[in-house]
Amino acid sequence: MSKDQYILAIETSCDETAVAIVKNERELVTNVVASQIESHKRFGGVVPEIASRHHIEQMTITLEEALEESGLGLDEIDAIAVTEGPGLVGALLVGVNAAKSLAFAKQKPLVGVHHIAGHIYANRLEKEFEFPLLALVVSGGHTELVLMREHGSFEIIGETRDDAAGEAYDKVARTLKLPYPGGPHIDRLAGEGEESIDFPRSWLEKDSYDFSFSGLKSSVINTLHNAKQKGQELKDEDVAASFQASVVDVLSTKAVRAAEEYGVKQMIVAGGVAANSGLRQALEEKFAAVDTELLIPPIHLCTDNAAMIAAAGAVAFNQGHRAGWDLNANPGLDLEMYGERKK
Amino acid sequence: MNILAIDTSNYVMGVAVVKDGVVAGEYVTHLKKNHSIRLMPAIDALMEETNTSPEELDRIAVAHGPGSYTGVRIGLTTAKTMAWALDIPVVGISSLEAVARQGAFFDGYICPFFDARRGLVYTGLYGQDMDVMKKEKNVLMEEWLHELKQLDERILFVSQDLAVHEDLIRDVLGERAVIPAYPYHYSRPSLIAFSGEVKEPGPVHELVPNYLRIPEAEAKWLEQQKGQ
Numbered sequence: 215m216s217k218d219q220y221i222l223a224i225e226t227s228c229d230e231t232a233v234a235i236v237k238n239e240r241e242l243v244t245n246v247v248a249s250q251i252e253s254h255k256r257f258g259g260v261v262p263e264i265a266s267r268h269h270i271e272q273m274t275i276t277l278e279e280a281l282e283e284s285g286l287g288l289d290e291i292d293a294i295a296v297t298e299g300p301g302l303v304g305a306l307l308v309g310v311n312a313a314k315s316l317a318f319a320k321q322k323p324l325v326g327v328h329h330i331a332g333h334i335y336a337n338r339l340e341k342e343f344e345f346p347l348l349a350l351v352v353s354g355g356h357t358e359l360v361l362m363r364e365h366g367s368f369e370i371i372g373e374t375r376d377d378a379a380g381e382a383y384d385k386v387a388r389t390l391k392l393p394y395p396g397g398p399h400i401d402r403l404a405g406e407g408e409e410s411i412d413f414p415r416s417w418l419e420k421d422s423y424d425f426s427f428s429g430l431k432s433s434v435i436n437t438l439h440n441a442k443q444k445g446q447e448l449k450d451e452d453v454a455a456s457f458q459a460s461v462v463d464v465l466s467t468k469a470v471r472a473a474e475e476y477g478v479k480q481m482i483v484a485g486g487v488a489a490n491s492g493l494r495q496a497l498e499e500k501f502a503a504v505d506t507e508l509l510i511p512p513i514h515l516c517t518d519n520a521a522m523i524a525a526a527g528a529v530a531f532n533q534g535h536r537a538g539w540d541l542n543a544n545p546g547l548d549l550e551m552y553g554e555r556k557k
Numbered sequence: 558m559n560i561l562a563i564d565t566s567n568y569v570m571g572v573a574v575v576k577d578g579v580v581a582g583e584y585v586t587h588l589k590k591n592h593s594i595r596l597m598p599a600i601d602a603l604m605e606e607t608n609t610s611p612e613e614l615d616r617i618a619v620a621h622g623p624g625s626y627t628g629v630r631i632g633l634t635t636a637k638t639m640a641w642a643l644d645i646p647v648v649g650i651s652s653l654e655a656v657a658r659q660g661a662f663f664d665g666y667i668c669p670f671f672d673a674r675r676g677l678v679y680t681g682l683y684g685q686d687m688d689v690m691k692k693e694k695n696v697l698m699e700e701w702l703h704e705l706k707q708l709d710e711r712i713l714f715v716s717q718d719l720a721v722h723e724d725l726i727r728d729v730l731g732e733r734a735v736i737p738a739y740p741y742h743y744s745r746p747s748l749i750a751f752s753g754e755v756k757e758p759g760p761v762h763e764l765v766p767n768y769l770r771i772p773e774a775e776a777k778w779l780e781q782q783k784g785q
């Protein structure tokens with residue numbers, strides 16, 4: 215075990231073409247992300263067919279850039295990891311087929327990785343895991359509380375019943391006519407506004423760790439609509455601050471309650487919305503009072519990247535997971551089933 | 558020269574290994590099954606069967622479209638990434654030319670086409686020695702057939718989607734339309750290898766699919782811009 219182990223990973227589940235190399239499970243060697251955001255802006259969201267077209271144009275360029283940056287040769291790579299799902303099927307297909315081709319050409323082992331497992335494992339590039347731990351996964355497509363008792367095991371104790379947190383951000387941003395992607399704009403406006411509107415908090419059943427954001431989203435839209443009809447002027451900054459306060463309150467309160475109930479050593483925040491400064495601040499305040507260590511990765515590891523796929527893929531690889539040449543994109547891949555998958 | 562040829566641009570999935578001008582092996586199916594699952598196992602099996610290791614390949618030839626967007630991308634991603642990893646050239650061949658080559662001995666023009674739904678086809682027109690007589694395009698079949706009618710030539714139609722348009726072809730072109738027996742309508746990957754052997758390869762990164770169509774969202778967006 216004295217030899218260093220290098221995992222090269224590919225991630226193309228949405229609108230980033232990403233390639234990264236991770237050394238010995240935890241050391242980031244290189245992390246290249248080719249973003250398509252400029253191309254999707256004019257459509258107000260990611261257009262799947264256009265995302266797929268960009269991926270195939272960028273794939274080998276991104277691979278080459280990552281390899282050159284690492285100073286490694288392909289022969290030094292021990293295994294290829296790739297996001298097999300969830301995500302946009304056409305986008306995933308480019309990454310999956312590129313990974314298979316790379317693994318086949320160089321006769322390397324291949325490992326399929328769940329995108330959310332990746333988001334969680336991004337944190338392990340910063341700090342070693344201590345089990346049991348909880349992960350609060352918040353992104354455009356996900357809002358989940360995931361319990362991990364050991365490496366590679368994932369138990370979902372709470373999830374959204376309707377919109378993901380990031381989705382609610384995007385919809386409210388659209389209502390406020392903010393440019394795509396709206397999340398960072400709301401976060402910025404919220405920092406300049408007052409929490410002057412009392413938007414609802416959706417707590418659901420007393421013991422539930424599930425989330426619901428569609429009611430909040432409707433409430434924001436209705437409030438804006440009613441104000442307009444009455445000729446009242448609501449400041450966008452105040453709407454953003456009040457909306458964000460509701461989202462952040464529910465997320466952080468449930469996270470703390472879960473951390474205490476499950477007696478976890480760490481609370482990991484993962485996914486694109488983990489970049490949100492309001493959420494970071496609320497979590498930091500609430501977790502200062504409890505025994506659980508709060509871990510929030512730096513922003514470049516929160517948003518979609520391949521380093522996280524390499525980090526999760528390295529663990530799966532060392533646990534003996536191997537994908538066959540028939541590996542396929544799986545847009546609806548289930549996290550718990552992925553964790554239970556046998557070698 | 559050892560060439561691996563790949564075609565997943567339509568329902569036909571083809572893989573061929575050609576060694577120094579000898580077709581060592583060929584695998585072709587015409588099924589509505591998932592290319593992403595089946596392509597790499599097929600390449601693996603054929604290369605093993607023909608006793609070819611990836612390092613022994615000198616070139617990869619791939620059908621670059623038109624066809625199914627997803628299908629074209631699966632083949633092209635595979636070809637490009639393998640070529641990049643092995644540091645060998647990759648050559649893109651028109652998916653239409655690949656089918657047209659089935660009619661190489663026909664004394665007249667050859668019209669390959671793929672159905673593109675709602676009366677549309679991806680098509681082009683080839684002469685002897687695969688000279689391009691009319692450039693590839695996405696067009697209404699009826700309009701295209703009337704364009705072909707102006708030509709004073711017999712035309713061979715080759716297409717896996719023949720059944721969809723056969724009546725219309727016979728209606729418009731009558732005796733001038735020649736339709737061969739069924740085995741001639743499917744592209745063969747060894748012909749893609751053959752075509753790829755002589756074609757000058759470009760940089761791996763620059764090989765992109767030939768969709769012949771912009772995405773629907775972009776078409777709508779352009780339409781809106783015009784309106785403003």
Ligand SMILES: [Zn+2]
Nearest residue numbers: 353485486518
């Ligand atoms: Zn993500």
